[in-house]
Amino acid sequence: MPEIQIPFNKPTRLGKEFDYMRQALERGKISGDGHFTRLCQDLLRRQTGAGSVLLTTSCTHALEMAALLLDIQPGDEVLVPSFTFVSSVNAFVLRGARPVFVDSRPDTMNLDEKRVESLLTPRTKAIVPVHYAGVGCDMDPIMEIANARGIAVIEDNAHGLFGKYRGRNLGSFGDMATQSFHETKNVSCGEGGALLINDPRYAHRAEILREKGTNRAAYFRGQVDKYTWVDVGSSYVPSDLLAAFLYAQLEQASCIQHARRAIWNRYQRELADWATHHDIRLAEIPGDCEQAYHMFYLLLPTLEDRQAFIEHLRQRGILAVFHYVPLHLAPMGQKFGGRRGDCPVVEALSDRLVRLPFYFDLSESEQQRVIDAVRSFQPGGAQGLKNLQYALRAESPARPESGQPQLAKFVDQREVGMDGGDGLAPLLNPADMHVP
Numbered sequence: 001m002p003e004i005q006i007p008f009n010k011p012t013r014l015g016k017e018f019d020y021m022r023q024a025l026e027r028g029k030i031s032g033d034g035h036f037t038r039l040c041q042d043l044l045r046r047q048t049g050a051g052s053v054l055l056t057t058s059c060t061h062a063l064e065m066a067a068l069l070l071d072i073q074p075g076d077e078v079l080v081p082s083f084t085f086v087s088s089v090n091a092f093v094l095r096g097a098r099p100v101f102v103d104s105r106p107d108t109m110n111l112d113e114k115r116v117e118s119l120l121t122p123r124t125k126a127i128v129p130v131h132y133a134g135v136g137c138d139m140d141p142i143m144e145i146a147n148a149r150g151i152a153v154i155e156d157n158a159h160g161l162f163g164k165y166r167g168r169n170l171g172s173f174g175d176m177a178t179q180s181f182h183e184t185k186n187v188s189c190g191e192g193g194a195l196l197i198n199d200p201r202y203a204h205r206a207e208i209l210r211e212k213g214t215n216r217a218a219y220f221r222g223q224v225d226k227y228t229w230v231d232v233g234s235s236y237v238p239s240d241l242l243a244a245f246l247y248a249q250l251e252q253a254s255c256i257q258h259a260r261r262a263i264w265n266r267y268q269r270e271l272a273d274w275a276t277h278h279d280i281r282l283a284e285i286p287g288d289c290e291q292a293y294h295m296f297y298l299l300l301p302t303l304e305d306r307q308a309f310i311e312h313l314r315q316r317g318i319l320a321v322f323h324y325v326p327l328h329l330a331p332m333g334q335k336f337g338g339r340r341g342d343c344p345v346v347e348a349l350s351d352r353l354v355r356l357p358f359y360f361d362l363s364e365s366e367q368q369r370v371i372d373a374v375r376s377f378q379p380g381g382a383q384g385l386k387n388l389q390y391a392l393r394a395e396s397p398a399r400p401e402s403g404q405p406q407l408a409k410f411v412d413q414r415e416v417g418m419d420g421g422d423g424l425a426p427l428l429n430p431a432d433m434h435v436p
Contacts, residue, residue, distance in 0.1 A: 001132070003317060004319045005318070006366050007359075008320065009184050009358070009359050012359065012360040014252045014256075021241050022037055023035075025241075029240060032240065035240065036240050036247045037055050037243040040250060042249050044179075044196075049169055050171065050172065051200055054207070055192065056236045057235075059087060059179060061193060061234075062193040063090075063092075063154070063178050064234070065210060067094065069206055073095065074096030075097075075123060076098070078125060078126045082104070082328040083327075083343075084324060084327065084330075086330075087262070087436075088156045092283060093190045098123075102115055107346075108137075108284060108285075123184040124149070130155075131155065131163060131170050133283060134161075134283055134291050135163065135291045136289045137165070138286075152175045153173065154175065155171050157196075158180035158193075158436070163291050163294075164286045177198070178194070178195055179195075179196065182436055186237070186253075186257065186260060186294055187253060189246035189249070190242065191242070192242050203381060209231065209236070213230065213234075214228060215230050222426045257292075263362055264358070266371075270375075271375070273286075273296065279379075282299075295355050297354060297356070298374075299352045301398055302351075304382055305356050322354050323353050325350065357370055358424040
């Protein structure tokens with residue numbers, strides 16, 4: 001197998017990260033809520049317009065805090081897109097909620113706002129729109145429905161920092177929003193997140209939940225003479241070392257976004273004719289959205305084309321990856337009643353989506369190599385079949401009597417969500433193929 005020379009992702013590093021981490025060490029406090037944590041929270045508040053911001057150890061933990069703040073109880077229902085990372089639903093399932101899976105729009109892969117109202121019941125407690133690829137959901141109708149019914153909205157904005165919908169920042173519409181600073185995100189500290197609180201009713205309790213259920217934050221502000229256990233909670237506070245790394249990136253957010261915009265636009269410009277010629281769809285950005293430039297994806301004609309395409313690039317030292325397995329078809333999703341046919345758009349498109357290498361310091365020459373490799377791929381032709389057969393021969397421990405039954409076995413595994421979600425485990429490395 002050729003060595004990967006152009007990875008799918010590289011963590012961004014701009015120069016001041018280690019300097020700020022050293023400063024945190026010199027200050028003598030590297031646990032949570034230190035100097036750099038406060039700097040990050042203040043800067044994020046200005047950048048997003050949120051009423052208050054709390055750094056967390058991950059976006060997953062920010063979502064868990066949101067579920068606690070909404071007092072989610074067993075029997076409550078939460079509407080979530082089927083096409084999302086598992087954290088979007090796990091946070092609410094942990095509190096006993098039943099997820100209600102919503103199909104996607106075919107243009108943006110976002111939650112289809114036209115399907116929301118028909119899925120509401122008297123038990124619906126929250127709607128969780130996910131701004132897929134940093135392109136905003138159609139928030140106006142979602143908010144109109146939620147406000148009319150008294151239903152909370154939690155924006156999962158893991159992909160969407162600095163994106164906008166109709167001139168407003170993503171993450172500013174719902175009662176709360178969550179951010180991710182995982183290493184694959186535009187701005188990163190390896191692992192980290194934030195809870196953005198737009199409804200001030202939740203701000204005070206959020207501090208308590210984040211500090212293990214104590215009023216420790218009030219104590220450090222001098223508002224109480226000692227702190228104690230006052231509510232449920234957990235340890236959601238990141239180290240100030242991580243905050244120091246993150247602050248260096250938040251300071252340079254405009255530089256990061258400028259570079260990513262140029263990379264995205266070049267992919268779009270140089271692949272458009274090839275995509276049209278081969279009936280391959282590129283991402284669509286609605287006119288009322290300003291995207292966050294989080295990813296660049298393609299929709300290949302078939303699952304077989306996608307797998308052959310990934311192998312075609314791998315043979316040229318380039319790592320491309322696919323994305324989510326529909327949650328309603330995953331083993332856990334089926335336990336909550338998910339069935340094939342519930343979300344036909346997701347089921348039709350998720351098998352065909354593939355993401356190209358996309359990171360801050362992807363050089364012009366590296367991107368040209370990716371573009372040339374992509375344009376040399378012919379979907380549905382002899383080349384695609386040859387690539388797939390080569391991979392089956394090279395990676396399968398025992399070659400089957402014919403390629404087709406073995407491929408059918410892989411596809412069947414993919415449909416039920418086996419092998420860590422990629423379903424072609426003997427062909428492709430699950431650790432490389434499925435990222436948040």
